[in-house]
Amino acid sequence: MSHPPTVQSPRTGKSALRRFVDAAEPWFYSAPVLVLILAVMLVPLILGLSYAFRDIQLLNPFSGGFVGLKHLQALSQDQAFYRALRNTLWWTGASVFLQFLFGLILALLLDKPFAGRGIAQALVFLPWAVPTFLAGLNWAWLFNPVIGPLPHWMAALGILSAPDNILADPHLAMWGPIIANVWWGIPFFAITLLAALQAIPRDLYEAAEIDGAGPLQRFVSITLPFLAPTIAITILLRTVWIANFADLIIVMTNGGPADRTQIVASYIFTQAFRRLDFGYASAIALVLLVLLLAYSMVIVIIRQRLIEKD
Amino acid sequence: MTGRLLLTIAHRLAILAYIVFALFPLFWLLKVSVTPNDLLYSEGVRLWPSHATLDHYRFVLENSAFPTFFKNSLIVAGSTSVAVTALSSLAGYALSRFRFRGKYALVALMLITQMFPLVMLVAPIFKMLSPLGLTNSLTGLVIVYTAFNVPFATFLMQSFFDGIPKDLEEAAMIDGASRFVAFRQIILPLTLPGIAATLGFVFTAAWSELLFALMLISGNASATFPVGLLTFVSKFSVDFGQMMAAGVMALIPACLFFLLIQRYLVQGLTAGAVKG
Numbered sequence: 001m002s003h004p005p006t007v008q009s010p011r012t013g014k015s016a017l018r019r020f021v022d023a024a025e026p027w028f029y030s031a032p033v034l035v036l037i038l039a040v041m042l043v044p045l046i047l048g049l050s051y052a053f054r055d056i057q058l059l060n061p062f063s064g065g066f067v068g069l070k071h072l073q074a075l076s077q078d079q080a081f082y083r084a085l086r087n088t089l090w091w092t093g094a095s096v097f098l099q100f101l102f103g104l105i106l107a108l109l110l111d112k113p114f115a116g117r118g119i120a121q122a123l124v125f126l127p128w129a130v131p132t133f134l135a136g137l138n139w140a141w142l143f144n145p146v147i148g149p150l151p152h153w154m155a156a157l158g159i160l161s162a163p164d165n166i167l168a169d170p171h172l173a174m175w176g177p178i179i180a181n182v183w184w185g186i187p188f189f190a191i192t193l194l195a196a197l198q199a200i201p202r203d204l205y206e207a208a209e210i211d212g213a214g215p216l217q218r219f220v221s222i223t224l225p226f227l228a229p230t231i232a233i234t235i236l237l238r239t240v241w242i243a244n245f246a247d248l249i250i251v252m253t254n255g256g257p258a259d260r261t262q263i264v265a266s267y268i269f270t271q272a273f274r275r276l277d278f279g280y281a282s283a284i285a286l287v288l289l290v291l292l293l294a295y296s297m298v299i300v301i302i303r304q305r306l307i308e309k310d
Numbered sequence: 311m312t313g314r315l316l317l318t319i320a321h322r323l324a325i326l327a328y329i330v331f332a333l334f335p336l337f338w339l340l341k342v343s344v345t346p347n348d349l350l351y352s353e354g355v356r357l358w359p360s361h362a363t364l365d366h367y368r369f370v371l372e373n374s375a376f377p378t379f380f381k382n383s384l385i386v387a388g389s390t391s392v393a394v395t396a397l398s399s400l401a402g403y404a405l406s407r408f409r410f411r412g413k414y415a416l417v418a419l420m421l422i423t424q425m426f427p428l429v430m431l432v433a434p435i436f437k438m439l440s441p442l443g444l445t446n447s448l449t450g451l452v453i454v455y456t457a458f459n460v461p462f463a464t465f466l467m468q469s470f471f472d473g474i475p476k477d478l479e480e481a482a483m484i485d486g487a488s489r490f491v492a493f494r495q496i497i498l499p500l501t502l503p504g505i506a507a508t509l510g511f512v513f514t515a516a517w518s519e520l521l522f523a524l525m526l527i528s529g530n531a532s533a534t535f536p537v538g539l540l541t542f543v544s545k546f547s548v549d550f551g552q553m554m555a556a557g558v559m560a561l562i563p564a565c566l567f568f569l570l571i572q573r574y575l576v577q578g579l580t581a582g583a584v585k586g
Binding site: 132 | 550
């Protein structure tokens with residue numbers, strides 16, 4: 001199969017076929033992934049954006065026509081949507097803050113070697129392996145006064161006036177999914193921050209100690225500056241992820257009572273899954289996407305400013 | 311020195327508090343699953359029932375559709391993790407070893423897929439799969455889950471390939487092996503830990519997925535565990551013992567895979583750092 005050597009000039013070295021094969025080689029490895037992402041993620045994304053301007057109801061065979069901005073106009077009048085927006089802020093802010101705070105404390109506790117650290121680490125990280133639907137059900141059961149201990153304990157401590165289910169209380173219901181989310185998400189922050197902590201050179205601490213810096217001073221002037229980039233990027237990415245994370249809410253409260261725990265992501269799912277109104281669901285999704293894009297742009301600009309300052 | 315001793319005690323107590331907080335919900339799940347029905351309400355907040363039973367497990371295994379759900383979930387999570395690992399090791403290798411036109415576009419596309427809310431795709435994917443007969447089918451779920459997990463897994467595999475020196479396959483190629491043979495026979499065996507970690511991550515993710523399974527699957531025959539359990543909860547919301555027995559069973563595969571990948575968690579999450 002070898003080519004006669006005279007055909008190949010020493011200047012080009014390779015035949016056209018050979019050059020094509022070389023150029024195609026990376027695509028031989030990456031084409032399956034590319035095709036899959038295009039077909040199952042990018043095409044549905046574009047299709048979904050077009051649904052936002054069409055009347056698509058699964059049970060109505062006459063639907064499908066273009067309706068222009070009708071969905072977006074309806075959305076601008078939709079009080080449930082504005083409530084979902086406010087709930088999303090509250091859900092995301094409280095979850096991210098508490099996960100980060102307790103994750104940071106846990107990472108600091110696990111940073112120094114001690115007897116039994118391996119097993120302690122495996123145990124405290126275990127919630128992360130629990131499937132989210134199960135985490136949601138598990139916490140819903142814990143809050144249920146019939147079989148769960150939490151209402152009775154909270155009543156005994158005087159936090160609740162009677163052992164009632166907080167998931168049924170419009171003013172307290174959001175705390176249920178938030179607590180479940182914190183329980184489930186602490187390991188993620190702890191693992192990420194622990195990895196960053198372990199990368200700090202140890203001799204820095206020794207030098208600071210010799211210079212007479214106390215533990216608090218060492219934390220503020222060594223640990224925090226080293227962790228800052230990891231903290232920033234983790235919180236930013238996690239904020240987007242949690243804002244879109246509807247599983248716990250769908251499982252625990254389904255958005256109720258009286259829409260008090262409905263976030264935008266669960267509202268989209270409810271419109272598509274229960275009301276089968278794909279057009280309206282896609283219009284909400286479009287608005288959510290624009291908001292997330294705006295958030296990301298703001299982050300990029302802030303980051304750029306900070307870099308220019310340095 | 312008492313100050314240091316106090317500090318050590320405080321440290322251990324704090325660790326203990328975290329462990330109790332992490333394990334208590336799972337412990338309660340186990341406790342209710344072994345509590346006989348007649349003690350469930352009379353001994354409500356006791357930490358362990360005065361006598362334990364496996365009746366709920368027996369009932370769930372023998373008289374419910376949970377064995378089917380369990381089998382469906384194993385098929386879906388197993389196929390998805392194998393497919394994703396195979397595809398992402400190829401793509402991860404390309405990103406690690408080649409410089410080619412379109413590489414940055416590919417990376418950007420994969421990063422974008424990590425940023426937008428997947429719940430947006432619920433409706434269009436249903437509309438796309440329905441005429442193909444892929445709704446209410448495990449194959450449809452495997453295709454969707456594979457696509458969702460492949461970007462993160464590719465970044466993960468790339469980071470593992472980056473840790474292996476290029477000289478290895480270059481030496482083999484000088485000896486006359488084609489690149490693909492070198493990749494398969496030399497590089498892949500060296501990334502076995504990475505392959506195990508990817509399998510574990512993807513298996514856990516596919517095992518836990520709820521929203522798309524709810525949308526795409528109706529009826530017991532092809533329901534996965536999350537769908538089955540949730541339907542069970544809304545239909546028979548008084549059988550707490552049985553539900554929790556089913557819950558404990560859903561927990562087992564996820565925990566096994568967690569123990570398998572636990573060592574690679576730090577490496578994996580710092581490499582990807584985009585997805586939980």
